[in-house]
Amino acid sequence: MTDKSDEELCEIARQNILASRNKQLENVKLYLSRELQAMKELVKEYEDAKKVAMQADIEQLTKISQKYSKAL
Numbered sequence: 001m002t003d004k005s006d007e008e009l010c011e012i013a014r015q016n017i018l019a020s021r022n023k024q025l026e027n028v029k030l031y032l033s034r035e036l037q038a039m040k041e042l043v044k045e046y047e048d049a050k051k052v053a054m055q056a057d058i059e060q061l062t063k064i065s066q067k068y069s070k071a072l
Contacts, residue, residue: 004012
């Protein structure tokens with residue numbers, strides 16, 4: 001048998017479980033951090049595309065109003 005008492009073995013087991021859980025938590029944090037970064041990039045791309053589309057809409061409206069003012 002071992003020289004360690006039941007309490008010592010329980011403590012070692014507890015430490016091993018904590019280490020395993022901490023590693024799992026770190027992996028989840030890393031995964032979520034990457035997912036968050038990907039989502040931020042998607043939002044940025046969407047916002048950039050929205051700005052371009054809005055600018056095109058403004059230009060189109062300006063052209064339409066210029067055509068109407070020339071017609072009048």
